[in-house]
Amino acid sequence: MDPRQLTKIDEYTWRIEPDAEHPVPAIIYASEALIRDMDDKVYEQAENVAALPGIVGASYAMPDAHWGYGFPIGGVAAFDPDLGGIVSAGGVGFDISCGVRALVTGLTADDVRGVQKELADDLLATVPAGVGSRGEIRLSALEMDAMLTGGARWAVKEGYGTETDLAHIEEGGCMSGAEPEQVSDQAKKRQLREMGTLGSGNHYLEVQEVVEIFDPELAAAFKLADGNAIVSIHCGSRGLGHQIGTEFLREMAVAAESFGIHLPDRELACAPLRSEVGRRYLGAMRAAINCALANRQIITHLVRQVLARVIPKASLDLLYDVSHNTCKEERHIVDGVERHLFVHRKGATRAFGPGHPDLPDAFRTSGQPVLIGGSMGTASYVLAGTEESMHRAFGSACHGAGRLMSRHAAKKRWSGRQVVDELAERGILIRSPTMRGVAEEAPGAYKDVTDVVDAAQAAGLARKVAKLAPLVCLKG
């Protein structure tokens, strides 16, 4: 994207001005270099979102923004139901409630290095990964509905984890307002055997080392110290979320016209929040959020089993679990007035600051942990929400590195084996059921996550706490 198309507000804030079709601006938070690397489609898509009914403030793009379905990935937009605001299935994304959770282990990276290969092999054998991967768990119809209503709270009741885990998950591990009856039989059927599975694409499970601390006080609040081993899990709602997204996109494309909503792009399919289809989508989407929370909780249980075998002294305590593909009902102060809004975050992490009433006691003074997954073999970051982030983009920050190269181009450029061998030389063990997936996820196919995180901090979206480097990576 050519930065000259944008109004430069400051070094890290760029604006597409409103006009007759776009009542609010689009705001991109990024360095000039990141803007240059951004797809031109991000400009178009961020501007298109600014034309949707009932949008409040601006259409925002995070520093890792790239071309998505309708809305950019790395997009944030809030809508007011009182002003005819909409909800959009494409504004949430196909992988509903995809997210990251990080666990502190009570181990040092050296503890891990001593058994690195056994750990990698046991994780591959224990956590199902890859397209169509199936788990041991098979849900009955009744259990499916209980899972879709209860989320991680259901999983803990079933024996996958502890009460303490729940306080360290957004929404306390259970998204309210879920309506399993709005989830199609087909979506439920696809999920029957997929609980506790990682999936494919950019999903991963990593054992990481804390290699740098930026803010000692916040790091202490998050129980992170230099040289510690961390486990991070990145995955979502699997086939169920995908099926819900597919079905409602189709339905909303038809509905939008019937509501007289003019769409600049068919992919922006949406429906008023106060319409019947809008309400049904919210009920189904919240059920998918619970599915993702339960899924990450079950995978956590599997990782605890692996560590109990390989390094018995390990203790896996959940730092936090964040979702980065959601639409959430939240209260925000806009121009000094508290408003009740529906915030779409697509490839954007919630980043609530200190004192926010939705945060658990543990993070009341620190702000919430913001977990940023890098590309395979590079780095991940832990950030914290700030008071400033509340006013920048409705308490949101970036979610990852963001692709630089298409999957197709990455496959042409690297072989999976070559990527695995190169990373092994640097002490990083990759395990995956598919070498093709590894090639698509080669580190060179992504932007530098450090640039993205630095821009997020400089733009006031979140504050850097710690940097994590991978030791073991299980890829789908």
Place this chain on the structure above:
DNA sequence: ATGTGC
């Protein structure tokens, strides 16, 4: 992202 898809 995905019972990957022309």
